[in-house]
Amino acid sequence: MITIASLPKLCLATLLVGLGLSAQARDVPDDIHAEIRRTTFGVPHILASDDRSLGYGIGYAYGQDNLCLLANEVLTVNGQRSRYFGPQQRTLEQRENLTSDLFFTWLNTPTSVSAFWQAQPAPIQALLEGYAKGFNRALAERTTQGLPEECRQAQWLRPITAFDLVKLTRRLLVEGGVGQFAEAVVGAKPPTVAAQRGTHEFHLAMERQQRFALERGSNAVAVGRERSATGRGMLLANPHFPWGGGMRFYQMHLTVPGQLDVMGAALPGLPVINIGFNQHLAWTHTVDASRHFTLHRLQLDPKDSTRYLLDGQSLPLDRQQLSVTVKGADGQLSTVTRELFSSRFGPVVQWPGRLDWTSQVAYSLRDANLDNTRVLQQWHAINQADSLAALQDSVQRLQGIPWVNTLATDAAGQTLYMNFSVVPYVDTDLLGRCSDPAAGLEMIVLDGSRSACNWKVDARAAQPGIFPTQMQPHLSRADFVQHSNDTAWLANPAEPLTGFSPLISRDSLPLGPRSRFALTRLEQPGKLDAQDLKQMVMDDQVYLADVLLPDLLKWCAGERDDASLKTVCDSLAAWDRRANLESGLGLVHFQSIMQALQKQGGFWRVPFSPADPWYTPRGLAYERADVAAKLREALRASAQQVAQAGLVEQRQWGQIQQAADGTPIHGGPANLGVYNAIQSVEVAPGKRLVVSGTSYLQLVTFDDKGPKAQGLLVFSQSSEAASPHGGDQTRAFSAKQWYPTPFTEAQIKADPQYHSLVIRATDSADKAVQREAQSAEAPRG
Template identity: 35%
Template sequence: MSFPKLATAFVVTVALAACSSSDRSSTPPAPPPEPPVEAPTFEASITRTEYGVPHIVAETWGGLGYGHGYAFAEDNYCMLITEIIRASGQSLEFFGEAGGSEGTDFIFSLVNNNADGQLEERYLSQQPEHILELVEGYAAGYNRYLRETGVDNLPETDPNCRSQDWVREITAIDLWKYFRRIQLQGSTDQGIVRDAILAATGPSDTAPAAAPAEPVSLDELRAAFASEDVGSNAIALGRDATQTGAGMLLGNPHQPWYGVGSWYQVHLTIPGEYDAMGAALKGFPKIAIGFNKDVAWTHTVSVANRFTLFELTLNPDNPLQYEVDGEFKDIVPETVTIAVREADGSMSEREHTFYHWEYGLIVNLASTAAAIDPAFAALFDGWPTARGTVYAVRDANLDNLRGIEMWVDIGQSTTVAELYDALGVIGNPLFHTLAADRNGDAFYGEVSSIPNVTEAKMQDCVTGVNTVVRALTNNAIVALDGNRSECQWGEDADAPEGSGVFGASSLPSFFTADYAANSNDSYWLSNPMMPLEGFPTTMGFVGHEGQQQNLRTQINHAMVAERLAGTDGFDASPGFTLTSLQQLMYDNRVWGAELVLDDVLSVCETLSADNDLAASACGVLADWDRRANLDSRGMQVFTEFWKALTAGGSAFGNAFSDETFWLVDFDPASPLTTPTDIDLSVPANGERVIAALISAVEALQGAGVALDAPWGEVQVLPKNGVDIGIHGGSGSAGVFGAISAGLDEGGYRNIRSGNSYVQTVTFDESDCPVADAIITTSQSINPASPHYADQSELYSRKEWVRMPFCEDDVAAASLGEPQTISE
């Protein structure tokens, strides 16, 4: 049946009216609109390639840090949380006396105090927004790994934090505290500076008399000012030094193998904005040594001054005031309290009072002075000293948190000229910088944080007993007159405001199409054909202008000269290829042996028949190949011989320069080839050689080491029950590929530092840099990881890892599908 149209309309109208009546319960309301989908705060893609190298891709700086922090935590979680505890001044609270340090806790409870937002207000408010986001993201990614894994399931590593009550999620502020501690390694956190600060216990008439200062040893001073534990080599090659005309770079930092200062390989990309690969110091969110599409860069430790002292004349009526330009200023006490976990598990507290002057802290130098000369101790002890003064320290890096921004800007540079501009923020705490680009330009610069103290100012403002200290320490310890404001650090127009450091235009640097090289001496001979001269000693008191150079500096330039001439046997054609640069790196020549071993063997021919110990050393050295290769037999004898021969040298970076020992003494006109040869016309020199040979044999026999054992069985890295032979050797003996290890039972089994992250980089006609690298310790500290020992074994075999940079190369080398993480 059908209805007429009119009836149909009626029915519809009635139905609509019914729907609009008050009875609406039979029809459900329309669902509310879906809320907009919020973008994740952090998101990143992680692709692991061969040997566990993570490639992080993100659209934002926060996401980039997030992916990096997560990947790093997978490999090294316990290392960073342990160091964050130390940087927060809580090591005694959580690790007790056995694992903590009272001095470090007091210092970092003071300098990293964030009460009332002091760090945010004073330092972080100056950071660009993208740097803050990068660090926030890193903390978030690191924390994500902890949440996913759980504290009781963390891998057992060294250091180990599984199931520990001090493991917690970290904040970005925790990371900034850690960064700050690293920035202060060459100054306030240097052992003798830290000890001098803690020894200043207040005016003698208002505070208990301090216990007599325990003198530091010469060995401690050497470790502070000329340590083999942190060094490096670098070679930057311009178009005139390479066979292809492209720039080329060798980066060979001799950083610690464990903990603070050790390396992590990573590739970080924000498409169109940032794309850099290389190595980050563990726990840092940026590439420190590495390369991008157009530029490769590296650093070597610079032993320039990072602090100076000031002698302040006290108000005779108030020992908490000092005089400047005839007016008195206050010295302000600040007491710090730290928590201590006692052996029985109970908690206690300890206090220490620090004393602030306008630019830093008051110090007591008695202990350091005693190491220089015991008669000096009394001159520097007390509050006041016998001259009515106290000493104070000003640290060029105390307020320097500019480094993260600087290294990110370096990673974005497209030429070495742009890299130099990035250095201008002076965020670099203590490194020379060397770089090369695809255009064939090379660069060297000591563009770092150095007190703005000119040579003229030192002549005017270092007076009295302080002139003697400056001379005896080879300019390492400089104490200025604090009574005159003109003796304060200067201010360059292109330096960070109020920093008191030199600006980039005042610091030594050059661009070249030839080459630049540095092995921890000063800027002076970074290219011997174009020496940098006329700069103050504050910019490099080790190997300063006209001074003897260390043996690694000498062999560095010698090897470069031989390659440029084509006389090294690597390649008949002059100039560098990536292959010959790698051969140079792994050649393991021992420059000390090249200087003296022929003369030592001449002395051996004069030995009396009953001198069995020296004769046994002579026999091994005569057959030794003068290398530090795995199959070299005798490197251990020369290592201990050289150690004994050079014992008692200066603590302050002066090279072995005994003028009675050398046949040809050091000549500033021939600084890379002198001194050389032993003066055997002096009977005492022959006796000295024989005594050092005997000392070497006794040391090795005492450690149970055969004199003629292969070096690869003597110097080893134990990993999962396997001894991995490590080539390279003592930098002080002139081994370019320096490895720092002490002689223990069974050999050199406790490697502390040396060849760490090594990279060789050049460029071809493609957009993809050609980069081979190795990280000697491998990526992970987890013994269960496949990347715990894999690169260590490659290094042992003198192999390299090709670093995939472009997208297709990353995909080809991938160990699996990319992982996307977000929150």
């Protein structure tokens, strides 16, 4: 088990793997200081003279707002949840603690973490060291002042190290790959050993995989000078990320005079901006449709199911002993040990009924992002880019983007789309020779018995075994580019992106309803302005309602004699086809009906046509007896569900879907074409809790003076219920009120909530508390 409880243990563990200097042992300057200027909603604008001081300010500000959140995520990526909460309790992602701990103990070995650290250039190391130091200062101060309720009694609360931040980064890297197979990694057993994981855990894992694109999806639009009303670039960033945990965005502004001036949102523990803007350009990301891992079917040695055949040679599977400390029901600690198996491709994975380990075959998973040590350098380079060309050059050179597309625009009105993420170099030829046709293309399974079936290597790529960017999709245009988690195919229909490996992008696939909605809005005649982009989100239009509801209501008109359907049909007819707070029960019924139809399929009047991807499929084939039967069943089921939930006809959507503090939230399911995608789960009859969806809204335009931004961090800056910034932006979002984003010095200091705090590493804890109290009492600018 990896346990980093103090600096000496960290240094010892590091020395054991041959690292000369640890992240915390190096000599660092004493004059580490930063100025944190807060504006409306508590957004921090962090000013520092060097990278270490900047990291210090970032970590401190984050610790002020999200102390418990980051500490809890650090506990997770160190594989220590079972020690404090017990092995059977669950993580935020509904994974058993023991499974989570074993997985992260495997992922974040001292060797892997040290190798990642050693690969970082000095500025990144300085940022990480500063971040840890700043967070620990916030921890010390808040311990003196009184810890937040969320972790007031936490025995697991401790200072963090730069290595903890590396572990958080490595967790982010594998989100699009092996991170979705934690149960399959830790549960893999030879056929002679009884399986130790129940099918229920794998059922939950399958649900998580299916939700991945929903919980980490996004919309993005970059408008160029040909379509922009101002003749300059405009960018709408609308990422859909979880509202809690390790993927919860944080808004901040980072400045090192003469080197860096960037603003936007970052994930916990990262000292860089992931989505944002600077003086010259604005950019965002969307989860891509590329494949970032492959499975390799191993042909096992007939004499021993823990050996596999590669090019006719029998090789032993590598064995790795993992130990996790667990707390029993009596509070006593004990050690649980598991043995994990790996081939030269990666860990053996076992998924009952899906990826079985038999006496003949087993499956090994290779994740391209396990070797991606460039991710922090990549965003740091993007943050510093002074042009679209510089941004594109940095991504082509570093190839550090893990599993997202990049869309950007600049003040001159040029737009850019790139699917330059880390993708295994498996081209069409290799697929034809080595893949299992029965597995299809949703999960790539290669022949693991032949070395010739491993990933290809191209010297142009930043990492062996991945595609060079010269073979990946990108598009530069002066009208627009857009993306909503489909393939790269129709980022702009006027210039389709075709001919790529199926692992990168596939042609002629149906567009998702959010992409169809976006293209409908973008292709309307005339120029586009900022309000047009804003309304794409705030209109809360349910795109599939416009496509299907007219036919559904026609069918309802022919079913007037069926009293069991009348209430639902009346609700549908009265519904405004929106997911607004005041939208009625028709929205609830439409969701239920569409869920039933989409599960069964075969209901479209006009099927999908690659020649008309924008407007197909469309229409409801209600004249067909089989579709009519499905409709009757779906409407009756919806009526029953609404009745059981106690929802009266006057109930509005805002009374049903709410944030944790009870704030009503507009928006709805992405699979219905709601651009303002909000995912909520039922927590009580007639009540739904928002868990993910629209998270950080950023709308950037440019004028002669530079960028002009507006937006919201929808779930607010702080994850602490008692914080004044724990729900203020959530309430603004509920009211559909976006706010200007202060960026220049004049804008920052003119903000009505402006206040400043200077922090120095040489301050004592008592002096720091006194300094902060004085800052809080200072007059606002």
